[in-house]
Amino acid sequence: MRLSNILTPKLFKNTKFIDKMHYTCPLCKTENKIDANFHVVEYVCKACSNLIDVSKNTSTKVIKKPIESVVLEVGQKGIINEVEYSVVGIIVKKYGSDIFWREYYLKDNKANNAFLSESDGHWVFLQSIHKEDIKRKSWNSRVVEFHLLNYRWYETTECHIHAAAGFFEDRVDFGLSTYREYVNGTQMISEEKSNGETQYFFGQHISKYKVQKAFKIQNLPNYTGIGIVQPYYVNIKQMINIFCVAALLICLLQLYVYTTRTNYPVFEQKIKFEDVKNKEMVSKSFTLSGGSAPLKVKVYSGVDNSWANVQLSLVNESTNEIVYTSKDIEEYHGIEDGEHWSEGNTTEDFNLCGVSSGKYHFLISAEKQPSMETISSNTVSSDNGVTISRDVSGIIDVVNNTTKETVSFGDIKTLEKDSSDMGKLVKQTFPNQNLDSLLNVNPIIQTPSLSVTSDDSSVDIKATWLPVSFWNFTIVLVLMIVFFIACYWGRYLFNVSKWKNSSNSPYPQS
Incomplete structure (x- = not known):
């Protein structure tokens, strides 16, 4: 059995402030003080680590100093959920021979109690709740209800105090305590049973970075494993909302583009090679209206065992933006070993993608394989x-x-x-x-004569404003669905891993 991440003692009671705390250790004469006011029953001397009974001003026992990955200090202040807290006590709990976790006892300026618990780099913020708010059938019930939410029993453990520091308004109990944790997502109910009494605490996951910012500390323990109330890396509900809004906007945009697009040939011209030899020709202007879509360009020349090349520059007359492209037209054929062969084509086409509406023209230059007798x-x-x-x-x-x-x-x-x-x-x-x-x-x-069926003295250029493509629209929606399924499945595996250390896992264990 592995100890769960959060265990909380019942060492504090809500009391009124009575005076600032200044206590002198009767053994080493070290002054121990803290900027908070509540009735102190025991404190641990910061110098000699003796547990001092305030009423008798004597030492009860020597206690180990909390040094195992402790990052906060007694007296340190921090703001959590817009409330300023002071660290008044630190307890290191131990389970088995080598499992430790840390609990920091907090007091606000109204003497209300709160707790920060850290285990394996995972933090939980806890506060006391009334026993009457917990609904359960029996002590052995696997589910408890709190504020209309059901919390599933995670684990029951026994532990004892390994080290301590600070000031306490109740006597520190070094005996065994029994804890039972109930979990619902990033929230939990911690049930503590000690000395015949039972107390309940409500806990929520708190980010290590929030703790770091609240108490202005530099370094915090690194994450190890998955915390008992650690949230999944992606908020599935938020992701569903975001994806639904995004899908709706994409559909509306696609509908707008589709309804505003007119699909027709926008340019067609026969260009003689001799007219554009060593120069560019400026074509007539044409207008594209509607949303962005591909512009399909088709070029033809009656090449026969030869080649031709066409260079096109699409010029936006409003922005002077230029899209350049070049296309080779090649066609060869013959007989080899008694077999006819051919390669290439007299026609080539290509798309200029994402062309927006506006007024355009082409800059055209072309050349063909030099003719010879x-x-x-x-x-x-x-x-x-x-x-x-x-x-x-x-x-x-x-x-x-x-x-x-x-x-x-x-x-x-x-x-x-x-x-x-x-x-x-x-x-x-x-x-x-x-x-x-x-x-x-x-x-x-x-001198070879020109073929009756082919003419390689010119090139035909035709541009067509294509219908709106649904490919990008479809692929985006498909990727969103795939990403959602991956995240949903990932959350399932995450929860299986989270509950693998529990003997009460709702997931099948391998």
Whole structure:
């Protein structure tokens, strides 16, 4: 069994102030005083650690000084919940052979009692409550009710005083005391049974930083484990409220953007490469209205075994903000080992994300692969059955003059190895001849004509104001839900860990 974090004695009673406390130890003659007024029955001499009976002015016993992680001093003042308290006593409790925790006895200026208890770096602020306010069926009941809240029995422990310092208005009881703690979240009821009497205390978690600020101290014990009334790291109820408000605002914003957006093509123009060679063209202006949304840009050029490049700058005419982008258009094809291959495309598109409403224009520049005259050599068969030609890039075109079928080969070796009908026809037409030598005979300079189906002299640019995207809206809501589930599950694991040292845990123990 592990001792719970909070145990509280009944050494103080609320009394009226009678005088400032000045006591001289009868043994070492050290003056002991504190700036608080209440009836003192016993005190511990700060010099010799003798427990002095005030009425007899004699020593009862020598007590150990509280040194185990004690951070407050007798006489130190601090403000908690807007009430100033003085530390009038310090008790170190011990359970078993090596478990200690500290209790600081406080008095306000009206002689009301309060207590600070610290164990493993976790702090609880406690105050006395009336026994009549506690509703329970029996001493062995696992649940008690206080102010309409149920508190579950955490643990029952026995302990004794290990060390003490300060002033006490009741005699210090060094015998065994029995404590029973009942917990509800960050609150607890501590039930103390000693010398045949029972007292109750109501406790609440208090942050170590609040204690540090209240008493203006530099260092406090570090956290170890999970405290008996330690709150979860995230307030689930507050998080639900925040997430609900945030989700509502996101939905309203999405609704506004959706209802104010008009989806239509906003720009379309054919640009000749020669018109923007080594310069930029300023396009006509266009207006975007409504909420922010992607602007989709589509570019097309009839490239054929070549490339083109388009540079676009989207200019906001009101703010002069510029978004720059560049896109390559490439398309290549051919035959290798008798197999047709192709890569690239004559059309490319991309999105400019998060473009807000306003008046815009494009700055456009473009270039294509430089054109050149191609040199080809051709050889025609003696019966005009086959025509073979090779262009400057090394591509071999074979034409069946009878069927008008044309097949292209990457190089001579590919043609020589080809086993298709066209390859067999070439071998039959030019038996035992060196095709490479044949193609180098009678070279003819040819200028390639433009394809009927493609035009690589210009580029077409089209911009479309896209419909409002629900992707960002959806992903944000999904992330909020995932985060909530993770926090909720984390709180469950947190509570399981908090109650693992209790023999009365409401959670299944592994």
